[in-house]
Each structure stands twice: as structure tokens, then as C-alpha cells.
Amino acid sequence: MTSRPIVTLNGVTKTYGHFTALHETNLELNEGEFVTLLGPSGCGKTTTLRLVGGFEQANSGTVTIAGSDVTTSPPYRRPVNTVFQDYALFPHMTVAENVGYGLSVKSNNVPRAERANRVEQALALVGLEAFGSRRPGALSGGQRQRVAMARAIVRRPRVLLLDEPLSALDVKLRESMQVELKRLHRELGITFLMVTHDQDEALALSDRIVVMQQGRIVQTGAPTDLYDNPRTTYVADFIGASNLFPATLQSRSKDTEAFTLQNGLILKRERIAGQADVAACPGTRVQLGIRPERLRLDPVAGANEIEARVVDSLFHGDRVRLEFTLVDDTKPFFADVPRAAARYFALEPGSPVKLHVEPRDVMFFLEEAR
Numbered sequence: 001m002t003s004r005p006i007v008t009l010n011g012v013t014k015t016y017g018h019f020t021a022l023h024e025t026n027l028e029l030n031e032g033e034f035v036t037l038l039g040p041s042g043c044g045k046t047t048t049l050r051l052v053g054g055f056e057q058a059n060s061g062t063v064t065i066a067g068s069d070v071t072t073s074p075p076y077r078r079p080v081n082t083v084f085q086d087y088a089l090f091p092h093m094t095v096a097e098n099v100g101y102g103l104s105v106k107s108n109n110v111p112r113a114e115r116a117n118r119v120e121q122a123l124a125l126v127g128l129e130a131f132g133s134r135r136p137g138a139l140s141g142g143q144r145q146r147v148a149m150a151r152a153i154v155r156r157p158r159v160l161l162l163d164e165p166l167s168a169l170d171v172k173l174r175e176s177m178q179v180e181l182k183r184l185h186r187e188l189g190i191t192f193l194m195v196t197h198d199q200d201e202a203l204a205l206s207d208r209i210v211v212m213q214q215g216r217i218v219q220t221g222a223p224t225d226l227y228d229n230p231r232t233t234y235v236a237d238f239i240g241a242s243n244l245f246p247a248t249l250q251s252r253s254k255d256t257e258a259f260t261l262q263n264g265l266i267l268k269r270e271r272i273a274g275q276a277d278v279a280a281c282p283g284t285r286v287q288l289g290i291r292p293e294r295l296r297l298d299p300v301a302g303a304n305e306i307e308a309r310v311v312d313s314l315f316h317g318d319r320v321r322l323e324f325t326l327v328d329d330t331k332p333f334f335a336d337v338p339r340a341a342a343r344y345f346a347l348e349p350g351s352p353v354k355l356h357v358e359p360r361d362v363m364f365f366l367e368e369a370r
């Protein structure tokens with residue numbers, strides 16, 4: 001993948017009346033990248049997508065696509081196309097007519113003879129070559145979604161915008177469409193910008209995830225970067241799950257730190273070279289984060305030991321989600337353990353257990369408890 005930007009948002013702000021939906025935002029999408037805008041409802045994902053697509057106009061800042069300033073250009077003058085959440089197919093047209101519609105619009109000027117070819121190619125790409133003569137009403141949800149994809153790619157955009165493209169599908173279908181989407185991205189080699197509030201989908205599909213909060217980008221990075229090195233508790237909790245423990249920094253050396261939890265327990269943390277680090281001095285109140293899958297029941301050499309009590313256990317097939325409280329504490333926290341490992345321990349509600357977490361798996365945030 002090259003790292004040439006195809007889309008650049010430079011200081012883009014979008015307001016609706018007195019409300020700012022997007023605060024002075026900078027974002028670059030590279031050629032061929034699969035980028036996902038991720039965040040809870042109302043954080044500004046769709047607004048950002050619509051600004052790239054030309055469905056919204058920025059109040060300030062510039063939008064550049066493929067080297068041209070398109071800040072005030074309408075959607076049809078931008079080399080982008082959009083797959084909408086509700087597919088927006090014409091029910092009275094056949095699948096092939098739906099897909100070809102964009103090509104027959106004057107602004108595209110695609111010769112009639114070539115149109116049929118392009119429609120055929122686009123339908124083949126989404127595995128619907130045999131469905132061209134059907135009407136959308138005679139298709140399943142997944143097939144309708146594919147038609148919407150075919151219609152968006154038939155004009156050969158440089159950038160494909162996807163607004164929650166899989167949200168109308170049930171879980172199983174959604175998973176298989178995720179694989180399709182990834183394949184399509186590989187085959188087309190163009191830039192995808194997708195909006196989702198589903199973190200699993202973002203982690204599975206993206207080259208890069210842009211996490212948004214209240215109209216601002218709070219962190220961007222490859223899925224593994226964001227998962228392993230979230231900068232804030234918000235990101236830690238949105239990408240994966242995190243147990244958060246209010247604590248006080250007790251001591252710090254070049255390689256390790258020690259924190260005291262509210263119940264007096266001391267946890268060591270390894271400072272890992274290259275990870276974002278935050279300046280703090282002993283006495284600073286912080287939040288520690290531990291991923292549920294990093295808490296182990298079996299002892300590990302050099303690991304922190306955490307005394308806890310079982311509150312509940314939920315069976316999830318190949319793993320068990322265990323709920324605990326710390327000694328002298330009431331706030332619940334969770335561990336996800338493989339079912340095979342859980343069976344060797346007494347895990348009835350009320351049982352005391354010792355949990356273990358390696359110092360390298362303790363995350364540290366310079367934030368007070370919310």
C-alpha cells in the first residue's frame with residue numbers, strides 16, 4: 001500500500017445552528033486504505049463521511065480529494081461513491097437497472113454499449129451475476145446489500161464511502177458479509193471509508209481505525225495499536241473491553257511502576273519502550289486498565305496477584321466470563337477465561353480466588369475516576 005493521501009480534511013468544522021457536530025478536524029486517507037470511523041451514536045462519524053461525500057458543506061476548513069479542492073463541490077463532482085445504510089434501491093427497477101442507473105445519468109457519459117459490460121462486471125464482483133433481471137423485492141437482505149455495493153462501485157470511484165453498510169443484517173449474515181467486504185476491498189484496490197459503531201467490525205476490517213468522541217478524533221491507529229495502546233479510558237473501553245481501577249502512582253523507575261489500588265493492593269506495571277507514556281509523579285491519581293482476557297486463574301511467574309471473590313459466571317461456549325469483586329470493594333470487574341482453564345477452579349458465587357495479571361498487561365491512564 002502506498003501512503004499517498006487521496007482524501008485530506010484540513011481543519012474541517014461542521015455546525016448545525018449553535019451545535020458543533022465536528023470540531024476543526026484533520027484527517028488523511030491514503031490510497032488503497034480501509035479506514036473506519038468508530039464511535040458511539042452522535043459522535044460525528046456520519047457527518048465526517050457526508051463531508052467527504054459532498055452531502056454536507058464544511059463551515060470552515062478544506063476537503064481535498066485526489067489533489068483537487070472539493071470543499072464546495074457537489075457529490076457528483078467528487079470521485080467518490082456511497083453505500084447507504086438503507087441501500088436506497090429503486091424497487092421498480094431490476095437489479096441490473098439499479099446498478100446501471102448511475103452510469104446512465106448525463107454527468108457520467110458512459111456509452112450505452114459499455115454500460116452493460118460494467119454492470120455485468122460489478123454484479124460479478126459481488127457474486128450476483130445471475131440476479132440481474134430480478135427486482136430488489138425478490139432478494140434477501142444480504143443480496144440487496146450486494147446490489148447497493150455493485151451500484152456504488154460501477155462508476156469506479158477512487159473512494160468508496162460506506163455508512164453502516166451491514167447494520168441491517170443479522171449477526172451470521174453480517175459476519176459473512178464482512179469477509180465479502182474485505183475481499184472486495186482487496187480486489188478493487190481503492191480507498192474505503194466506513195462508518196460503524198460496531199468495534200468488532202472495525203477491528204476485523206480496517207487498516208486504520210479513527211475513534212471519535214463528541215465531534216473530535218481522539219485516536220487513530222491500526223487495530224492492534226489501538227487495542228494494545230489506547231491513549232484514554234474512553235478508547236480502552238470502546239476498542240475491546242477494559243476493567244478500570246482507580247489507583248495512585250506510588251513509585252516509578254525506568255522500567256516499572258507501582259500503583260496502590262483503593263483497597264490497598266499494590267499492582268506493578270511494566271513500562272514498555274515505544275508505547276505512549278504519560279508524565280506523572282508519585283501521588284498522582286490515575287486509572288489502571290486490565291483487559292478481561294488478560295486476567296488469569298493460573299499463577300504466572302512475575303505476575304501481579306489479585307485477591308478477589310467470585311460474583312457470577314456466565315457460560316459463553318468456548319470461554320467463561322467471570323464476574324468478581326476485589327476484597328473490600330463492591331465494584332464488579334470481569335475476566336474472560338477459556339472454558340478448559342476454568343474447570344480446574346472452584347468458581348461458585350462467593351468463592352475466594354487469586355487472579356493473576358502480568359505487569360506488561362496493566363494499562364495506565366492519567367485520568368481520575370469518572
Ligand SMILES: Nc1ncnc2c1ncn2[C@@H]1O[C@H](COP(=O)(O)OP(=O)(O)OP(=O)(O)O)[C@@H](O)[C@H]1O
Nearest residue numbers: 016019021039040041042043044045046047048197
Ligand atoms: N442535519 C442536522 N441538523 C442538526 N443536527 C444534526 C444534523 N445532522 C447531525 N446532527 C447532529 O450532529 C451530531 C453528530 O451526528 P452524526 O450523524 O455525525 O453522528 P454519528 O456518530 O454518525 O451517529 P449515529 O451512529 O447515530 O449515526 C449529532 O448530535 C446529531 O444530532
